[in-house]
Amino acid sequence: MSEVRIPEGYKQTEVGVIPQNWETKNIGKDATLKARIGWQALTTNEYQSTGNYYLVTGTDFNAGEVQWDTCWYVDEWRYKQDLNIQLRIDDVLVTKDGTIGKVGYVDELPKPATLNSGVFVIRPKYNSFVPKYFFYVLTSNLFKEFIRNITAGSTITHLYQKDFVTFNFPVPPKKEQTAIATALSDVDNLIGSLEKLIAKKEAIKTGTMQQLLTGKTRLPEFATREDGSAKGFKQTELGRIPEDWDLVELRDLLSYEQPTKYIIDGNEFLEDGTTPVLTAGKSFILGYTEEAHGIYRSLPTIIFDDFTTATQFVNFPFKVKSSAMKILKPKSTSVPIQLIYLLLSNIDYKVGDHKRHWISEFSSLKVRLPNSSIEQNAIATILSDMDAEIQALQQRLEKTRDIKQGMMQQLLTGKVRLAH
Incomplete structure (x- = not known):
């Protein structure tokens, strides 16, 4: 069997072929991974509909964003109970129960917030990677394949910390990480704008x-x-x-x-x-x-x-x-x-x-x-034209999502470079 040819300027690693000046990082070595520990678990009667301290659960993630208006609240002492899971700007969140591997990113904190027991928070050690770049790594096929491999044949839907810390991922220089995260964020913003426009048109x-x-x-x-x-x-x-x-x-x-x-x-x-x-x-x-x-x-x-x-x-x-x-x-x-x-x-x-x-x-x-067929046709035409406009926007949305997936596949593997 002939050897796979490595392109000039690239190298073979445990995460595949990546540029020579990229590194591979590991969750266990290069990041902190924290969650609400067992004895701190909340009971359902502690979930409050109003308050000053958010409780973030996996159901509060939507397209990577934390939907603060859906969050429950907890008492102050529950928030202060564990400093490690008090959320900060740029935290990356991953669900570990139920629908495992669902990813969220904290880009704002309207109020102090903590986590329930079903979510990990990941932070880089010694500034080893850009959090927003890492967020996109976790939404890529590389992490999805990792989840499939560790859950293959299992009926238990749980992401264990002992497994998660083995995850390796490619990391370019800081300037390139930021450029990649910015490019993908711009596409996400376009997707969000299209989704809002479609919702408005449908309403x-x-x-x-x-x-x-x-x-x-x-x-x-x-x-x-x-x-x-x-x-x-x-x-x-x-x-x-x-x-x-x-x-x-x-x-x-x-x-x-x-x-x-x-x-x-x-x-x-x-x-x-x-x-x-x-x-x-x-x-x-x-x-x-x-x-x-x-x-x-x-x-x-x-x-x-x-x-x-x-x-x-x-x-x-x-x-x-x-x-x-x-x-x-x-x-x-x-x-x-x-x-x-x-x-x-x-x-x-x-x-x-x-x-x-x-x-x-x-x-x-x-x-x-x-009674009038002319009025029937006029109504049908107006509403059909509205449908056609919505369908065109939905097609544009799907195309933009496909473009983003292609960009992620190219940018997060170094096949296409944005900065050197």
């Missing part, structure tokens, strides 16, 4: 749906009569609706088809393919297949899960995982299928007093619907 869409799909707010061109006077409302079993709207049962808008011929065989799953497989539960894509079997191609349609009442607007061809998925086809093109789907997204599915929602019950549900 706006939800509010717009609640107004337009109920007739509470009319588009200006449909809000007045020919003489210019404002259109009124009429009372129905679903409350007030515009005078030129009606209540329509879903059975009048959609036809139902048994999903039997679309159910996938177990040996047809692929990691990728042309045809998505939808699963019961949340109507999400479970996998792919090359088998089309989607013979009804003239119109898009709606998938309805009669156990959870989740819905998804899809185009053929597709396949489904179980018969709990119901296929609902538009009866005609007179009402936009996008509008019917949006109406389904805005109504209460609570029918019957049992877990499963039978198609007969579902079909009898009523929705508010404009």
